[in-house]
Amino acid sequence: xxxxxxxxxxxxFITKELIRNASYPLDDAEGVCSxxxxxxxxxxxxxxxxxxEFGVYIPDPDLTVAKMDTLNLMVARILRDNR
Amino acid sequence: xxxxxxxxxxxxxxxYVLFLPARWRPTxxxxxxxxxxxWLQPTLPVRWLDYTLPALTLVIVALCWRLTxxxxxxxxxxxxxxxxxxxxxxxxxxxxRYIELPPALEITSRPPPAEIxxxxxxxxxxxxxxxxxxxxxxxxxxxxxxxxLAGLFVLLKFSxxxxxxxxxxxSTTGQDAALASPVDLGWLGFSYIAFRLIHTLRDRQTxxxxxxGFRDYLSYVIFTPALVAGPIDRAENHGAAVAGxxxxxxxxxxxxxTALGRIAVGLFKKFxxxxxxxxxxLGPLTASQADGAGATWVLLYAYAxxxxxxxxxxxxxxxxxxxLFGVQLPENFDRPYLKQxxxxxxxxxHKSLSDxxxxxxxxxxxxxxxxxxxxxxxxVIIFSATAATFIxxxxxxxxxxxxxxxxxxHALGLFAxxxxxxxxxxxxxxxxxxxxxxxxxxxxxxxxxxxxxxxxWFALPDIGQGLRVFAALFGIGGGA
Numbered sequence: 001x002x003x004x005x006x007x008x009x010x011x012x013f014i015t016k017e018l019i020r021n022a023s024y025p026l027d028d029a030e031g032v033c034s035x036x037x038x039x040x041x042x043x044x045x046x047x048x049x050x051x052x053e054f055g056v057y058i059p060d061p062d063l064t065v066a067k068m069d070t071l072n073l074m075v076a077r078i079l080r081d082n083r
Numbered sequence: 084x085x086x087x088x089x090x091x092x093x094x095x096x097x098x099y100v101l102f103l104p105a106r107w108r109p110t111x112x113x114x115x116x117x118x119x120x121x122w123l124q125p126t127l128p129v130r131w132l133d134y135t136l137p138a139l140t141l142v143i144v145a146l147c148w149r150l151t152x153x154x155x156x157x158x159x160x161x162x163x164x165x166x167x168x169x170x171x172x173x174x175x176x177x178x179x180r181y182i183e184l185p186p187a188l189e190i191t192s193r194p195p196p197a198e199i200x201x202x203x204x205x206x207x208x209x210x211x212x213x214x215x216x217x218x219x220x221x222x223x224x225x226x227x228x229x230x231x232l233a234g235l236f237v238l239l240k241f242s243x244x245x246x247x248x249x250x251x252x253x254s255t256t257g258q259d260a261a262l263a264s265p266v267d268l269g270w271l272g273f274s275y276i277a278f279r280l281i282h283t284l285r286d287r288q289t290x291x292x293x294x295x296g297f298r299d300y301l302s303y304v305i306f307t308p309a310l311v312a313g314p315i316d317r318a319e320n321h322g323a324a325v326a327g328x329x330x331x332x333x334x335x336x337x338x339x340x341t342a343l344g345r346i347a348v349g350l351f352k353k354f355x356x357x358x359x360x361x362x363x364x365l366g367p368l369t370a371s372q373a374d375g376a377g378a379t380w381v382l383l384y385a386y387a388x389x390x391x392x393x394x395x396x397x398x399x400x401x402x403x404x405x406x407l408f409g410v411q412l413p414e415n416f417d418r419p420y421l422k423q424x425x426x427x428x429x430x431x432x433h434k435s436l437s438d439x440x441x442x443x444x445x446x447x448x449x450x451x452x453x454x455x456x457x458x459x460x461x462x463v464i465i466f467s468a469t470a471a472t473f474i475x476x477x478x479x480x481x482x483x484x485x486x487x488x489x490x491x492x493h494a495l496g497l498f499a500x501x502x503x504x505x506x507x508x509x510x511x512x513x514x515x516x517x518x519x520x521x522x523x524x525x526x527x528x529x530x531x532x533x534x535x536x537x538x539x540w541f542a543l544p545d546i547g548q549g550l551r552v553f554a555a556l557f558g559i560g561g562g563a
Contacts, residue, residue, distance in 0.1 A: 036508070042463075044449035044468075048450050059289040059291045060441075061291065061317070070256075
């Protein structure tokens with residue numbers, strides 16, 4: 001799986017389904033949880049999305065603000081188990 | 084832990100830092116924690132139980148460790164040595180039954196006869212280890228481990244069942260079963276131990292538990308500074324800390340100063356501030372004596388701050404002592420009463436417990452419901468997961484109606500906050516800095532009072548009195 005593909009799909013999911021603003025200019029290093037854009041329930045939704053879309057199971061203790069706050073962190077986590 | 088016990092731990096830490104060869108530190112942590120497990124266990128009314136319960140803890144930890152081994156992993160020579168050392172220490176602690184020791188060395192006050200204990204514990208351990216070996220690393224085995232621990236938890240926390248069990252224990256030792264009470268089964272640290280064990284079983288299931296030998300697994304689960312009141316560390320943190328112990332610069336003056344400073348702050352918070360507030364904080368007796376709304380509010384504020392200073396002071400002491408031994412325990416509090424909403428409050432009050440709830444209840448339950456077909460609405464999922472998490476957190480303190488209400492109180496508060504933030508997010512983002520600061524002050528006051536009112540359920544074991552306190556706080560009725 002290509003990094004660019006994961007990043008694009010994840011960005012689309014976050015802006016459209018979680019922030020509910022498809023045109024939101026989400027930066028790769030922007031703290032989506034720490035800035036209040038999404039909450040801890042959205043992290044569970046990202047966990048399910050990663051599982052269903054990329055076939056990567058992210059264990060619950062890894063679905064934290066510290067480990068999943070930015071698009072960069074999320075992409076790296078998904079690719080870690082997909083290589 | 085009381086003052087003398089903290090003093091003894093500090094003396095042990097001094098010997099550990101100054102004289103123990105660095106390569107022996109991990110083994111010392113295990114040995115010290117095993118001795119600490121028996122030493123800190125309070126004397127119980129049922130004969131032999133203050134030895135039997137810590138011994139059972141060791142058996143349970145050994146079985147869970149065996150269960151968390153991968154199916155293809157082998158028990159190494161080092162593991163066998165650590166198991167033998169643990170069994171040897173437990174056997175040595177039976178000695179006070181046979182020879183008179185100076186009081187300072189009497190770690191166990193009334194151990195049972197060795198001819199009963201050793202075959203019983205050995206038989207239980209061998210049978211359990213064989214069973215755990217068959218089931219180790221398998222989903223079924225790990226789930227069974229979680230259910231057994233949860234069942235034991237219910238037995239120990241639900242007073243009718245605890246009393247029945249205590250009656251059985253009394254009958255076994257020839258004592259009067261009619262006098263049985265939950266106090267008989269005061270199993271030191273079991274709540275924390277059970278949650279640590281469940282974390283390792285679940286993390287093995289999801290494949291993220293690091294490989295831990297028996298020595299480090301045991302010292303993680305029963306690490307003396309965190310045994311009585313947490314925090315609930317994570318196994319990977321403890322494993323990493325122990326792995327670095329041989330090279331750790333424990334005599335570093337800055338490290339020692341930080342640790343001792345932390346302990347001093349903790350002692351002051353716990354034994355000066357909290358104990359002073361305890362004199363006039365909310366409780367069954369003070370509530371019945373309070374005259375009017377003002378006095379009841381004073382009791383409630385005193386209770387809220389007492390609880391914070393007592394618990395966070397204890398955490399400071401645990402973190403400071405842990406640091407002296409080279410183990411950085413997680414922070415448990417981050418100025419919780421200064422948070423502007425309930426969600427952030429729960430990210431800063433007893434953090435290691437709320438993290439545990441999020442990792443092992445909220446998140447897996449949310450994900451399971453999100454994957455259901457047809458998928459329930461998001462708010463249904465959020466409410467179900469929040470309620471399940473906080474009811475478990477409430478009942479973790481004791482399976483009683485007041486603790487259930489306290490958990491439900493916070494679940495409802497968190498759900499209401501979620502609804503509120505979803506509807507006001509755009510409005511909030513449009514506020515000027517000044518208005519946002521003002522809103523934070525309002526939010527902080529509201530959050531603190533919501534939390535403080537929730538403590539009414541926590542402080543009073545009787546629902547009727549709790550309701551009367553609520554009435555008194557708002558000037559209704561004639562007092563509690």
